[in-house]
Amino acid sequence: MSADTPEKKITKPTTRRRTPPHVKSLRGVKNWKQVSEWLEWRDIEDIECITPDQAGVARGKMMPSKKFTSNTSLALPSAVFMTTISGDYPEDGHGFAYPENDGDLKLVPDLSTLCIVPWETDPTAQVICDLVNQNGKNVEYTPRNVLRSVVAAYHKRGLKPVVAPEIEFYLVKKNPDPDYPLTPPVGRSGRAIGGGQGYSIAGVNEFDELIDDIYHFSEAQGLEIDTLIHEEGAAQLEINLRHGDPVELADQVFMFKRTIREAALKHDMYATFMAKPIQGQPGSAMHIHQSIVDKKTGRNIFSNEDGSESDHFLHFIGGMQKHVPNALVMFAPYVNSYRRLTPDASAPVNVKWGYDNRTTAFRVPRSEPGSRRVENRIPSSDANPYLALAASLACGLIGIINQIKPDEPVATSVNRNEIELPRGLIEAVELFENDKELQKFLGESFVTTYAAIKRAEFETFMEVISPWEREYLLLNV
Structure with a gap:
């Protein structure tokens, strides 16, 4: 090798470290x-x-x-x-x-x-x-632990509850002054969106950029959206989540609410989960689909081996019919919640059940036997997801344990009939406190703490004089 020839450097091959x-x-x-x-x-x-x-x-x-x-x-x-x-x-x-x-x-x-x-x-x-x-x-009285306790009661009996929540919410213009009513935001068309847009793709497209952010934010957090639709109300949307473990799904709803609010603020509007944010518009619900699985076999216990309805299925509904009115304060936790639960509206005011009947409190969607489930349509979107799931599952479990038989299913509209739920917050609190069977699953310290909070919120609300009172009572009484 001549002096002008450069020496070749021997380099060892580098080993790439795999990312776990x-x-x-x-x-x-x-x-x-x-x-x-x-x-x-x-x-x-x-x-x-x-x-x-x-x-x-x-x-x-x-x-x-x-x-x-x-x-x-x-x-x-x-x-x-x-x-x-x-x-x-x-x-x-x-x-x-x-x-x-x-x-x-x-x-x-x-x-x-x-x-x-x-x-x-x-x-x-x-x-x-x-x-x-x-x-x-x-x-015992913290919401995540309340739900864990109810789920543990199922596990103790060799059962595993499976849930899938659906959450409705409104997009509204920013409203820094609470004395003024909420109004729908302006979409990409330059106009404020109107009502009657149920399942409208154009209605969803009005807020494409915001919805893209919701999807991107959700994906970055590992949250899975099943579907997103436009509901009946003006700028009212609904997100459906995939079915799974109750605690995990409650966590997802908890995180989704934060995510949706943040995405809305980025686009200079509010997202609200109030049960009835706008007068004359439909309320917002958090429907809960529920089924129960045998932990050993993985079989849905709502169906017999031949595909027919099981006694567990009927008893679950029976327990909900009997105890959900007593647990209503966990599904409708604020004074505003009861503005959604009115006769002849989209929200149920009954404890009836039926097949694919959206006027009933407890709807059984059409499905294969392995997917048989019960949809609780009473909860509003302002409910704490941990507490709403805990209450709904507890009511159903009480029905299974006590073998409570339900009424006959109904196929007609039942939302114009008699009201079978408490009409206000304070009545719901009293029923809640007196249901000792429900208290066994939710915990005494939670029941007393939660009831005390709701009583205090009711008293605070009673200090506020509403526009209705000023309009009709000021000069007429």
Whole structure:
């Protein structure tokens, strides 16, 4: 080799390090080691540790990701789960007593819910947390634990509940002054959308960019939307979720509500889950499809082996007919909720059931025997998803245990007949407190706490003088 000939450098082949599957997971990891790797791969700076309060509002703490992974003890005051929607505190009484020490409850992150916060500008993640006492025991009256308790009652009997929620909501113009009524937003056509747009593709297309953001935000969080449609109301949409485990589906509804609100704000409008936000327009529901599976065989226990309806199926409906009116405060939690539950409207005011009959409270959709299910059409979209699912499943389980026979199914319209549900919040609270069988599954501390909160919210509402009173009473009485 001559002096002018450059020497060849021998380079060792580099081995590419494979990225572990859990690092790429959009939603959830299995342990704290995986948490650190997941956060580092995404350069996450902050973590939102959140949990649903009694209203389904996200409460919690935000911290740097390094602090989150350093075995930091997280806590929230117990008062967070005893406040009304307006931030007030209920009075003692009816079995409720406010804890004098207002002690802390520990936040325990559920690592299976870890995901990014796609609407934040800085790299941020979020994780849903459970609540435990200082001794490590679950806090009975927190919503996620209430649902877990009901699901555990099914598991104890070798059963597994399966649910699929449908959530309706309205898009409205920004409304900084609550004294003014809500109005529909302007879509891409330049006009405010009107009603009567049920299943209209053009109605959905009015808000294409916003809906794209909802899909993108959802996909980034590992949330699965089954379908999205335009409902009957002006700028009223509905999202359907795929069926699955009740706690996981409640988590998804909890996250979807945040996601939809954030997407709407990005487009300079509000998304509202009020049960009846606009006078003269339909209310918004959260319909719940329910079936029960045998844990050993995986078979839907609502159907016999020959495909016919089982006794469990009928008893489940019977339990709902008997106990759902007593649990109504968990499906219709606010004064506004009862404006949706009116006769001759799209929402049921009865406890009837029927096959593919949308005027009944409990509809049995047409399906194959393996997919036989019961749709609870009573809950409104303002309901806390954890509590609505817990109440609906508890009522059905009571029916199975006590072998409660339902009425005969109805094939005609029954929403113009007598009202079989409480007409207002305070009546619903009284029925709720007196159902001892329901209390066994929901927990006494939850029942007394929740009832106290609802009483306080009713009293706060009664302090407000409405436009109706000023219009008709001011000069006439």
